[in-house]
Amino acid sequence: MGSVLREWTGFQQFPTATQSKLVELFAKLKEEGVDKLTILVMGKGGVGKSSTVNSLLGERAVSVSSFQSEGFRPVMVSRNRAGFTLNIIDTPGLVEGGYVSYQALDMIKRFLLNKTIHVLLYVDRLDAYRVDDLDKQIIGAISDSFGKEIWSKSLLVLTHAQLCPPDDLSYDVFCARRSEAVLKTIRMGARIRKRDFEDSAIPVGLVENSGRCNKNENDEKILPNGDAWIPSLVKEIILVATNGKKALVVDEKLVNGSESNDRGKIFIPLILGIQWLLVKWIQREIKKDIAKGGKYL
Ligand SMILES: Nc1nc2c(ncn2[C@@H]2O[C@H](COP(=O)(O)OP(=O)(O)O)[C@@H](O)[C@H]2O)c(=O)[nH]1
Numbered sequence: 001m002g003s004v005l006r007e008w009t010g011f012q013q014f015p016t017a018t019q020s021k022l023v024e025l026f027a028k029l030k031e032e033g034v035d036k037l038t039i040l041v042m043g044k045g046g047v048g049k050s051s052t053v054n055s056l057l058g059e060r061a062v063s064v065s066s067f068q069s070e071g072f073r074p075v076m077v078s079r080n081r082a083g084f085t086l087n088i089i090d091t092p093g094l095v096e097g098g099y100v101s102y103q104a105l106d107m108i109k110r111f112l113l114n115k116t117i118h119v120l121l122y123v124d125r126l127d128a129y130r131v132d133d134l135d136k137q138i139i140g141a142i143s144d145s146f147g148k149e150i151w152s153k154s155l156l157v158l159t160h161a162q163l164c165p166p167d168d169l170s171y172d173v174f175c176a177r178r179s180e181a182v183l184k185t186i187r188m189g190a191r192i193r194k195r196d197f198e199d200s201a202i203p204v205g206l207v208e209n210s211g212r213c214n215k216n217e218n219d220e221k222i223l224p225n226g227d228a229w230i231p232s233l234v235k236e237i238i239l240v241a242t243n244g245k246k247a248l249v250v251d252e253k254l255v256n257g258s259e260s261n262d263r264g265k266i267f268i269p270l271i272l273g274i275q276w277l278l279v280k281w282i283q284r285e286i287k288k289d290i291a292k293g294g295k296y297l
């Protein structure tokens with residue numbers, strides 16, 4: 001299940017301008033004593049998780065599928081560059097047959113045993129116009145599996161970001177509205193209080209994985225607002241990694257008993273106690289009845 005740590009050759013594939021921005025960002029990270037980042041990528045199937053992993057690495061490290069059948073198992077890709085290790089974990093989609101796939105979530109959790117996750121990339125599409133109950137359920141399931149603290153280590157990634165907004169909306173307004181809708185779903189799905197959520201706002205990263213993505217004069221892939229998105233995304237990832245909140249340590253306890261199960265277990269002795277009292281009470285009443293009945297016979 002472990003992955004081989006390889007030299008990050010994809011790094012050389014980035015345009016020089018991107019490379020120098022990344023070198024600077026990683027240098028800052030090193031100054032803070034961080035020489036390893038482990039990023040977990042989750043979301044529905046087909047939203048562009050695997051493509052985003054490849055874009056971030058500058059190489060085709062994981063397989064991308066246009067139609068349904070994607071990988072069934074999580075995959076960790078590890079790359080090393082100048083003493084810095086980047087681990088990215090790609091995962092199967094969290095929906096199966098129209099429902100949240102608890103099986104996929106469980107598999108992901110087991111795969112993560114003894115790993116520390118510094119950042120979660122929760123991926124969805126920018127070019128979708130609604131969120132529905134299933135999205136909320138997915139968020140709820142992630143929160144139940146890993147604890148809602150995971151959201152303080154997360155970044156919302158919206159793919160297919162090279163789009164022309166409908167209805168005369170400007171690009172920035174469209175992005176803001178879509179982000180707001182997904183963020184609200186995260187807040188509600190994870191059952192986080194509004195104030196707590198605003199205090200630790202989840203940043204949003206825009207992504208365009210398509211080979212047809214526009215480029216600037218430095219050959220960097222850019223969004224319609226002119227932003228070179230790869231260095232921007234890496235910057236956001238690093239900000240989340242160093243935001244002072246605790247990284248997610250996946251240990252036996254987390255894998256074997258989800259938080260919500262633990263919460264439920266507290267009530268088991270209480271329920272058994274009430275059951276016992278009820279049985280005793282019924283037995284006493286029956287005895288009383290028999291005694292009374294005997295008198296009048
Ligand atoms: N135009 C466009 N297509 C994308 C983007 N990201 C992914 N795709 C395509 O969407 C399909 C599913 O992508 P994939 O990365 O396998 O999604 P996953 O199931 O979430 O891992 C593939 O055909 C990708 O080429 C994007 O940002 N823009």
Ligand SMILES: [Mg+2]
Pocket residue numbers: 046049050051063064065070071090091092
């Ligand atoms: Mg995939």
